[in-house]
Amino acid sequence: MSIVTVQLGQCGNQIGFEVFDALYSDSHCPQGLCSKRENEVYQASCKERFFSEEENGVPIARAVLVDMEPKVINQTLSKAAQSGRWKYGQHSCFCQKQGSGNNWAYGYSVHGPRHEESIMNLIQKEVEKCDCLSGFFIIMSMAGGTGSGLGAFVTQNLQDHYSNSLKMNQIIWPYGTGEVIVQNYNSILTLSHLYRSSDALLVHENDAVHKICAKLMNIKQISFSDINQVLAHQLGSVFQPTYSMEGSYHYRRNPLGELMENLVPHPEFKMLGIRNIPQMSENSLAYSTFTWAGLLKHLRQMLISNSKMEEGIDWQVRPPLSRLPTLGKVSLNRELHFNTSIANLVILRGKDVHSADLGGFKDPALYTSWLAPVNAFNVWKTQRAFSKYEKSAALVSNSQFLLKPLDTIVGKAWNMFASKAYIHQYTKFGIEEEDFLDSFTLLEQVVASYCNL
């Protein structure tokens, strides 16, 4: 089953390129560490999911590129074409000239309705190329105007027109110390609207990925390109093919659907985070060996202590005793900074994957009381290694990972809102104070819900 990706704005398009590139590179990786037959099935599965084919055999990404100014799309299209390995469809992009001015209201209320038909037509064309549509990825940032505002509008439209298909929004959480001054307003408006129309929000935090580049990859002068590549790697490690029930040579057909089923049991809890291990520069890779036990131990502690990467993990944090009554557990968790999960999905790729012991993730103490661990925890596997890593593990988690960042953004936006700064820029295009208040209310609700897990 195929996934159609909608790339919105500068961020969405730049990242989208890196994602397709990473997916392609990995699936054509000569290593793979498995049999030829296995590799071929893997490749075919990846291809069906993310690429369609042209007459001359060059794969075309199943993507629609949308931006309100032309420079980034032109760059993205040419970078892909120049690589010679894969490319974007010639007519898969929609572009305007004037940009959205970092204004959520402009993206949502002006560009949205104005260009609704053109954009939905493009998406329809891409959908028709799929034998069987699994769902949509929508890649967008929250801080700007196009990705955030137009992204929210498009997601709503997808909800209306493709109600049977799943939508996962890949959201880029901006740096805490601004990239855009009104980023907090744009973020809360985006999140509140997406919460109503999207099926899951997979969040990628710029600050976290930046740290990974600095500490783990040892990159001295980190560029957005570096950040996007790490992000693409994380996404690839989740969505590249994995075995279905039958095991070897048989790959899961609907990862998006199964992921949603596993991780989003309740509509109030839609925020998912990604962690993966190992992550290091190629130089270091040559000198490292891994065991599943070691990797999984670190991954589990990353989950419990809410660590964003495998360095600097707080090993003091332990799961609380499950004998305590619910209320006591909540306050104790807060003291210990323990990250409570609703559901987790671990994806393992590489040699001897069947020998990996995942008992640590099945401990009921990690989870809330309303799902039994057998339902709350799932694992996907494949022996085919991912990218350059002989063994790698990824974790997609619906837990309190994003509680603090969400709380912070809502707090900052609220402070700014109280002074009414910049509000005139939004009311100019039809987003009133009422709309802001609605957004705040919804998000405070989400914060409270996650807090009380």
Added chain:
Amino acid sequence: MEEGVVNEILQGPLRDVFDSKQLITDISGSGNNWAVGHKVFGRLYQEQILEKLRKSAEHCDCLQCFFIIHSMGGGTGSGLGTFLLKVLEDEFPEVYRFVTSVYPSGEDDVITSPYNSILAMKELNEHADCVLPIDNQSLFDIISKIDLMVNSGKLGTTIKPKSLVTSSAGALKKQHQKPFDAMNNIVANLLLNLTSSARFEGSLNMDLNEISMNLVPFPQLHYLVSSLTPLYTLADVNIPTRRLDQMFSDAFSKDHQLIRADPKHSLYLACALMVRGNVQVSDLRRNIERLKPSLQFISWNQEGWKTSLCSVPPVGHSHSLLALANNTCVKPTFMELRERFMRLYKKKAHLHHYLQIEGMEESCFMEAVSSLSTLIEEYNQLDATRSMPVEDLPRLSVAV
């Protein structure tokens, strides 16, 4: 409204760049009188101006903004210039109006410049989206500093005199007392850097409409202090990180501001950093973290930074930085202007030149001063919040 300057441009090396049909000139000039520029020539040339504007606009696929470049102290730029603002607002309401205004300094040679400036300020308050004030004294100081560097030659460094900033290749006039060409060159660089992200590619683009969106928290407070670095270029191309960081520090020093102001010791409402050249996001973040503690930001915008990265540096440099700040440090400039105005106005000096123009009355002056006073008061109120402790406001509480 007089022919000399326009004719010189038409005969100079850039004559082919300008469309000779898109010029409007008159003979006698405005006599340094805002009223003549605004009321007399405004009315006279309104149709012609509109027609030429419409023609230019038709050539555009997508018109985003107008740049108005003028001085505040004279008659034409100040009077006719601000008249135009109103016309643009009526005719093209959705197009942004960016105004680069040269404010008169203390020893300005035009006696009536305070009148002209205050009358123009009222128009800027009401009809401009964004104003970048500049004053000649700052530009002159910057030029002097460059001259000093070029002539003295610091130990171990050589200055490239042929960079975009120090070039005076377009000089048509002979050396005057004030080196206007070099000074104007700096303003030209300001506008170049402002538009660089719209013209060239980069990893984090910033368009002109984003400037207004991010830097204007309240409609009346749209005056942005600008500073440009580097002002001269070192011949050494591989500039190590330390030098790069120096560029950021310089942008916040008094010497690099294009208007006499001290943003470091006043209150920031918002700040934008537009970087050009081989600078990456990590360099940007490192410098923001480094400089943040020494700058005071308003309580509701503690992390109020807007950043952009453009890959193409200006000619002759490996990178450059333009910092735009919405900062209460513009207040002293306005207060001084008001001071100078009051000194003249109390004596009713030169007033008759204005009042004899049809449509001008004393009330025009009073309204203009009161508009400026309101603006100054707004800045005062914001400054007053500086001493107050930063408290997080109580959030909405929801039933779970």
